[in-house]
Amino acid sequence: xxxxxxxxxxxxxxxxxxxxxxxxxxxxxxxxxxxxxxxxxxxxxxxxxxxxxxxxxxxxxxxxxxxxxxxxxxxxxxxxxxxxxxxxxxxxxxxxxxxxxxxxxxxxxxxxxxxxxxxxxx
Amino acid sequence: xxxxxxxxxxxxxxxxxxxxxxxxxxxxxxxxxxxxxxxxxxxxxxxxxxxxxxxxxxxxxxxxxxxxxxxxxxxxxxxxxxxxxxxxxxxxxxxxxx
Amino acid sequence: xxxxxxxxxxxxxxxxxxxxxxxxxxxxxxxxxxxxxxxxxxxxxxxxxxxxxxxxxxxxxxxxxxxxxxxxxxxxxxxxxxxxxxxxxxxxxxxxxxxxxxxxxxxxxx
Numbered sequence: 001x002x003x004x005x006x007x008x009x010x011x012x013x014x015x016x017x018x019x020x021x022x023x024x025x026x027x028x029x030x031x032x033x034x035x036x037x038x039x040x041x042x043x044x045x046x047x048x049x050x051x052x053x054x055x056x057x058x059x060x061x062x063x064x065x066x067x068x069x070x071x072x073x074x075x076x077x078x079x080x081x082x083x084x085x086x087x088x089x090x091x092x093x094x095x096x097x098x099x100x101x102x103x104x105x106x107x108x109x110x111x112x113x114x115x116x117x118x119x120x121x122x
Numbered sequence: 123x124x125x126x127x128x129x130x131x132x133x134x135x136x137x138x139x140x141x142x143x144x145x146x147x148x149x150x151x152x153x154x155x156x157x158x159x160x161x162x163x164x165x166x167x168x169x170x171x172x173x174x175x176x177x178x179x180x181x182x183x184x185x186x187x188x189x190x191x192x193x194x195x196x197x198x199x200x201x202x203x204x205x206x207x208x209x210x211x212x213x214x215x216x217x218x219x220x
Numbered sequence: 221x222x223x224x225x226x227x228x229x230x231x232x233x234x235x236x237x238x239x240x241x242x243x244x245x246x247x248x249x250x251x252x253x254x255x256x257x258x259x260x261x262x263x264x265x266x267x268x269x270x271x272x273x274x275x276x277x278x279x280x281x282x283x284x285x286x287x288x289x290x291x292x293x294x295x296x297x298x299x300x301x302x303x304x305x306x307x308x309x310x311x312x313x314x315x316x317x318x319x320x321x322x323x324x325x326x327x328x329x330x
Binding site: 014015016017018045046049052053054055056057058059060062064066089090091092 | 129130131133134155156159162163164165182183184186187188189190191192193203
């Protein structure tokens with residue numbers, strides 16, 4: 001785990017389509033990244049569901065967020081973290097996710113929070 | 123005969139637990155929106171333990187949107203929106219857990 | 221020649237972006253470009269097609285910085301600059317090119 005000074009941490013804790021939060025979070029992250037702010041993303045709780053493959057949103061008329069998330073490296077957002085216990089309690093293997101993630105245990109998440117200059121909570 | 127619908131994730135809400143406590147034989151449970159995460163085969167222990175006389179459904183559009191197509195417990199029947207409407211007609215009462 | 225929003229054969233929002241992305245054709249692009257006082261050349265079309273490809277893959281229109289980067293990767297370093305894109309699409313290239321390409325306004329343009 002490496003964090004730079006002034007790093008902004010966006011904490012994604014909601015599933016992708018139950019409400020608008022995940023979409024608004026992604027819009028905020030893209031906006032900040034367009035201004036070259038240094039960002040990293042932490043997915044925990046139901047936020048890890050945003051990273052499942054095979055999302056097909058045609059039937060619910062929502063935008064497929066899993067198509068847009070992989071654009072983030074082009075915006076120079078390249079540090080993606082997921083909390084281990086959130087994955088375990090949902091039976092998700094980090095290798096199957098749509099972004100290359102670093103799995104952190106709760107102690108490492110504490111360090112991540114401590115080292116981030118500011119936190120955006122979604 | 124009551125149709126119960128649950129639209130919240132079992133990981134973040136007690137909707138499913140309240141529903142399971144009050145579900146009677148001959149009732150049906152339909153998971154919609156974020157409720158469909160409860161049909162994930164990793165999570166479905168509680169619903170799989172329900173008696174066979176309780177029918178379990180999950181809404182296809184919400185399953186597909188969330189990428190759960192290959193993660194579902196076999197105890198659930200996947201239904202489309204038209205079948206959802208049919209269930210609402212078939213059951214005289216609906217309890218929505220939201 | 222001048223073209224007003226009401227002259228377009230398709231529905232657009234207050235800022236001139238297509239309401240239904242499926243309405244886009246090259247003929248529609250030509251009309252939107254006229255509204256923006258732009259004569260579309262081969263170089264414009266290269267950028268327009270690149271934008272549409274980007275949208276198909278990621279579901280968003282890229283911000284200016286990302287558009288420059290993509291043009292540099294796909295069309296070469298001589299074209300991958302803000303100046304080149306400003307000449308093609310004067311004012312606000314990411315917004316105007318997205319509009320002509322029949323795509324939404326870049327998410328991150330405030």
